[in-house]
Amino acid sequence: MTAAKTGKPIQSITIVGGGTAGWMTAAALSRLLSGIPGLSIKLIESEAIGTVGVGEATIPQINSFNTLLGINEHEFVRETHATYKLGIEFVDWTRLGHSYVHPFGSFGLDMYGIEFHHYWHRGLAAGDSSGLNDYSISGMAGKLDKFMHPQHNNPKSALSKLGYAFQFDAGLYAKYLRRMAETAGVERIEGKIVHVAQHSDTGFVTHVKLDDETEIGGELFIDCTGFRSLLLGEVLGVGFEDWSKWLPCDRAVAIPCSLGGKNEALTRSTARPAGWQWRIPLQHRLGNGHVYSSAHMSQDEATDLLVANLDGAPLADPNHLRFTAGYRHKAWDKNVVALGLSAGFLEPLESTTIHMVQTGIARLMTFFPTTDFSAPEIAHFNKQNVQDYVDIRDFLLLHYTATERDDSEFWNYCRNLEPPSGLADKLEMFRSSGRIIREHNELFTEASWLAVMTGQGIKPGGWNTANSVIDDAETLKRLAHIRHVVSSTVQQMPSQAEFLAANGSAIAAR
Template sequence: MNGEPIRKIVIVGGGTAGWMAAAATSRIMGAFPGLTIELVESEAIGTVGVGEATIPQIISFNMMLGIDEAEFVRETRATYKLGIEFVDWLRIGHSYVHPFGSYGIDMLGIDFHHFWLRGQRAGLDMPLDEFSISAMAGKAGRFIHPRKDQPNSPLARMAYAFQFDAGRYARFLRNRAEAQGVIRTEGRITEVLQDGETGFVTGVRLEDGKIVEGDLFLDCSGFRSLLLGQTLGVGFTDWSKWLPCDRAIAVPCSLAGDNEPLTRSTAQPAGWQWRIPLQHRIGNGHVYSSAHMEDAEAEDILHAGLDGTPLAEPNRIRFTAGHRDRIWEKNVIALGLSGGFLEPLESTAIHLVQSGIARLMILFPSRAFNPKEIERFNRDTFADYLDIRDFLVLHYKATERDDSEFWRYCRNLPPPDGLADKLEMFRSSGRIIREHNELFTEASWLAVMVGQGVEPSGYHPAAALLDEDETRRRLSHIRQTVAHAVSQMPTQDEYLAGIGGAIAGTDRMRA
């Protein structure tokens, strides 16, 4: 090994990011000789704590930690999530689902959607949602775990994630992390100490005068970016040109309305409103552009869209879309909001924490802090942010809405180069190219491009090898098979009860 090994990891800040980092580093590196992991947080400093929806990658993170899924679901009041339903995004009155998993069955060596496109050109009225078991099960309020052992069944093509109480998840991970040897220190940080020559962070001083020293510091301090931004002075790349929403108001409400394993995003005049049904309540929020809507109007829209009774005062959040110019600087690595923020439209916030932790484990440094490791970490992290940004911009750019100044701005904005290339390719031939194993798959890009009204002028030539009658027959059979499989699935509530993940009825907050 080049350089002395890391002896002390200090995690600054708790919340979801901090305790994810603590649980993961102690699980993977905890047995390393002489290594100590300490997390510093203050109960007096609140966390954003509204990120309740996830994407399927969370399954791998929980498995790595050795978490029992039924226990996790029960303790975090979680529900399952099969995708995101987008309402009023293309036009008012229109909706579609971005499902987890894939569509139909690939045929003749090409992607299924080319046959669906050929069917559309031939006049077949078969919505894309009907070829996704995740979309149809989600809308039917049903759930079952994917069956990878049945490769010929639609159940093999499902994927899922969770919707959970972020505060409970942090506490759940804290219990595991402390059991794995993580030291938790309560206290407000009043000063960050640095080496006079290198500028490396050497420790943090707490309000009571105690100094917590370390070799490697993980900045999980949220929007304050206490170490990376305030102390090391790393700048910020602003993406508000493409993602103009810069405010959010969040409020939970009692259970009422639909109980589907889907997150719902409803477009509003200057942004969008989320609805995340958990076992004990519904999470709600309104993300909007302050340049296009006053705060009071945004709050009125949020409350008007609640299904149940509000359970708390609104949590108001200000943000700027973008990321720090370097996520790893010297001996500080930012995780979560301290490194950047992209609005939760596609539930990627927790994934960015998870991917940062995974990248750190791969490139875990010595006290020499090899510049090549740091460079690689930053380059790969920036690629994550860029790919997610382009996918989010697609939702705003590809729309028919022109009923407000906000939507006219979004639809007329020149897209980033990467998104422009994808749109041009799909419009010309129906092809979707997934770059460098990016986060969102071909199925995800297909769901949103079709859902947002992007129409291709062609499809793969091999799709014409089936005549129209055979194309119609195969598409009809696939759609019927999906519908039949969904009809045999239990409801989400039945499934939660069956695995021991349901909470007591007295814990449910109903209107």
Template sequence: MAAAAISRVLGEMPGLAIELVESEAIGTVGVGEATIPQIVLFNKMLGIDEAEFMRETRATYKLGIEFVDWLHPGHRYVHPFGSYGLDMKGIEFHHFWLKGRALGDATPLDAYSLAIVAGVQGRFAHPRPDQPGSPLSKLGYAFQFDAGLYARFLRRLAEANGVRRTEGRIVTAERDAENGHVAAVVLDSGTRIAGDLFIDCSGFRGLLIEGEMQAGFEDWSQWLPCDRAVAVPCANGGDRQPLTRSTARAAGWQWRIPLQHRIGNGYVYASAHLSDDEAAATLLAHLDGAPLGDPRFLRFAAGHRRRAWVGNVVALGLAGGFLEPLESTSIHLVQSAIARLLTYWPTQRFDQREIDRFNAAHVADYLDIRDFLVLHYKATQRRDSAFWDYCRTLAPPPGLAEKLAIFGANGRVFREGEELFTETSWLSVMVGQGAVASGYHPAADLLSDAETLARLAHIRHVVAETAALLPAQDDVLRRIGCDLLEAAA
């Protein structure tokens, strides 16, 4: 991602040479297969044709994330990409929904989202901003793709933009005696590669950012106790909805990501509450098709590097930190850091004030996402395991505690500055996880009770009617030339 983006944006800069060092002998995590809508902008910035991208990466579309059994067993809701209903009287739609609940209308919030209704039915269409009166105008979407195929796709783009790729494994680094910067890396072949700026994409190891620059790590395990994952793809089976599914389990949660040719699966769990063997057995027992390989185990700690940029080393992806992929944010954090690096692209003076700003924004990204992830665990009614007892009773971070208190008082949802998740996202998960608002915005009473209920019914009807007219996702994929593998009979 970094090589493709930097070469695309800065490739014509005089004297700039970009060298990508990779080793086929080193495996990648390769399970970050679900994304959020910002990836659409990243691909557009790279000049990628969406149809070609869908074919090359065996991708499917994504309208949201379905959460199963998170509030309690048997319950489900969807965090959608897009909006709910229609704002009225200058205030957000959900206040009228809350008023409707007070009047006895028990319709779930999900019924007012086109992304949810269409997604559950397996339907998809692109947004239509040219139709402001339609629910399609505010639809958002993302992708689910084969991460390995996406990497190869981007490698071809980068090389076409002049990036030089070198095969090899880095075994050591040389430092400048005067300023402490990394002067060069040395490969296992003995090849020495010098550079002015080094972007560390070495995963959890943090080969340069931690091994050389000792950036430090902020551990958030107290709030996010899951520290293991086991992953395995399986043959297609069940549905191919344009949704990522997260199902709560006894000691964590299981992901399900339907692609064109297979389904990605994994169980994120807390090793303090579950053994590796038990996790693998649970995962294998809940697949939609035959496993396509042996389970792969990952170990991690939730948190971030205290400084993602030190000297002339910038860390991206897992080298910069890790938050479990509950809301599909891993690839976004890479994308966000690349955009920030392009904004603060250094001269050889490496201005420390700019580096400090980069690092502050890096920490803010992780903080915003952390609080949103903790919400899923904290706001639950599950009492069926020691893991869920721990999560339900933990003291939330201050920012999350404030958001929950404000919503509980009057149904208000606040977004801080430029934080990633919108008011819609916070509303979706707070309501989905059982948070209850004791009131609503007073302006909702500007509509009579009867008109409020009538408008709610009309909005539900328009959403349902629009969803029913959309094509099946599989038809959309076939129309752009995708070769779909169907479930075995």
């Protein structure tokens, strides 16, 4: 019998960067790799450089990350001043004056093995006039700012269909994770990296040098340096795939403000003439930002538009950010793995970037290297990573291309974009038969595609006629019953404020 070819275990990991990505990585690796004897994990960050300081809305998958880290949800919510998020409300995206919700969780009830929306579409043709959100427990509760936990182990309950995520203060989140990571033994080093040294033969990074001359080595380096991509982009020279042609927004301005306006357990995205504005309710303030295309709007115009549309008083000066949509061709090269903005960025329309950090960490665990750094495994890691970006890009593009808006040059550009093949296939299938195709375990579910295709005004070409096991009259009766169950369940749910107070996770009366 021959021994498995596994190489030597990694003994030292150096994480470069202490933004959300750096501390998520530190907290996760210190817990998940605690079984490797003698493993040292260091994190270098520079207060002088700082972090992007935005990134406050998440998607439900963050619950798996928190569970993996053994995080107590109520403590986490309190410490990060978080609120519960049940979906995203899109205002003025389809046309001015129109809005819809992309809720988490799922819609209605699948029957006889056929997805719910085929019954809904049939019902509409038979005279029903209900909206899709009437069948979503998350969507309805989100609009009314209500919350309670889902009951996944009770499939008969409408609450089994509820999905939720969080909206939190990015700075407090990084601090919370930092405490966890340091308690688990991660060593934090303050300093600015001024030089990165490589092995003369292999090109592997051997150590980094700080501005005080300290040298820090490592066998595995995690690049969490944000948009700069110091190790992967600058030192290893890994190229960037520029997707601005698909996603032309390349700037953002962010301004937090005091609480105000209507309480909803939803992130709101309002389309503007050259981009869109986010509104993220936290317990103590609102996070706001305006994402825009600099080819279509100046920084001053974008800032004025944001300031004019705040629901409360500004709490800080505008934070201006620049970015390019796209990704690094390889997120892992030699002994450097990039996580977070250093690996790529697609605008935060569906709150996917923190999720990409989480996915990167999970994927790193799956392909965790030994000192051999196996090339086929690294290639696989990179292939899967690129596919994630493609999937997310297509979903984001759906919002931009399926619009009736023709009131600005920006919207005319977006409306006329030729969809890439994956998105084109999905649109064609839905337009011809009402079917939704989801491949290779892509991030967004059928329910998400249904919500946004419907919300953006795409009409299904029909429905799956295998649902004719019940007739039209019975279909209408069942649809009415589902709506009744959803709305009566939502009526009985506590308000978000009551839920937070009852669980000791409120920071103050809201």
